[in-house]
Amino acid sequence: MDTNAFSSLLKESKQFDDLEIRILRAMIFLENRNYVNINASMIAKEAEISVTNAYKYLYSLEKKGLVESSEGKNKVFWLARSSNPFPRLFSQISKYYLQTKDLFSKMEKMYEEFVTKDIWKGEKVYEQYEGDFVTKAAFLFDLAKDEILISAKKFYNDIVLLEAIKRAVERDVRIRIISEEINPDVYERLKKINIEMRLGKFWPNVIIIDGRHGMTLEDTEKEKGMWFLNMKTDFKNKFEQFWTASHYYR
Numbered sequence: 303m304d305t306n307a308f309s310s311l312l313k314e315s316k317q318f319d320d321l322e323i324r325i326l327r328a329m330i331f332l333e334n335r336n337y338v339n340i341n342a343s344m345i346a347k348e349a350e351i352s353v354t355n356a357y358k359y360l361y362s363l364e365k366k367g368l369v370e371s372s373e374g375k376n377k378v379f380w381l382a383r384s385s386n387p388f389p390r391l392f393s394q395i396s397k398y399y400l401q402t403k404d405l406f407s408k409m410e411k412m413y414e415e416f417v418t419k420d421i422w423k424g425e426k427v428y429e430q431y432e433g434d435f436v437t438k439a440a441f442l443f444d445l446a447k448d449e450i451l452i453s454a455k456k457f458y459n460d461i462v463l464l465e466a467i468k469r470a471v472e473r474d475v476r477i478r479i480i481s482e483e484i485n486p487d488v489y490e491r492l493k494k495i496n497i498e499m500r501l502g503k504f505w506p507n508v509i510i511i512d513g514r515h516g517m518t519l520e521d522t523e524k525e526k527g528m529w530f531l532n533m534k535t536d537f538k539n540k541f542e543q544f545w546t547a548s549h550y551y552r
Contacts, residue, residue, distance in 0.1 A: 440466040453504035456483040502548030
């Protein structure tokens with residue numbers, strides 16, 4: 303087993319703190335060397351933490367289902383063998399996500415009662431940006447009332463952008479995409495929800511919302527470009543020209 307890779311995954315999941323990960327690494331090390339009756343002192347020594355902390359985080363891991371232990375005073379611990387704990391952990395996270403989703407849905411409805419739709423108070427914005435393309439693009443998708451035009455090297459796979467596009471589809475916003483690369487499976491999924499897609503190249507990559515708002519992506523690595531609100535630009539006219547010249551995907 304690659305304990306470094308496993309530890310990285312544990313950390314990336316954001317469900318385990320550093321001491322829990324150190325304890326799990328220590329237990330894997332001890333069990334791989336066929337130690338029996340592994341107690342908190344042995345684990346603490348291998349993890350280079352205090353015995354008090356070892357007990358604290360062993361019980362935390364036991365609650366999460368990764369560790370099992372014996373009864374009685376001379377307690378011993380081992381990595382869970384009864385079943386794999388990760389499907390249960392994921393179910394718990396999913397349950398929390400659904401509860402949070404419901405909470406945000408309620409906040410969304412209440413917020414609509416407090417404010418009126420007035421994009422950037424009608425102020426014109428035209429400025430350079432660098433970084434945070436996803437947040438800016440998702441914001442623009444949520445502005446759309448009638449139309450979204452997108453040109454991109456390939457269609458997005460970021461969940462934040464996909465969710466924002468899904469919300470636009472649910473509002474009956476027309477969405478058209480010019481892309482240099484089209485995945486056949488993605489194309490079929492987009493077609494089913496009435497998103498139009500053509501094969502072609504339009505530079506710079508752009509997002510145009512209702513002909514008045516949008517952004518360019520001129521440097522993919524640095525996420526640099528221009529973004530604008532309440533501005534009349536020539537991007538829509540140019541997009542329409544390229545749309546006519548682009549090919550239907552077959």
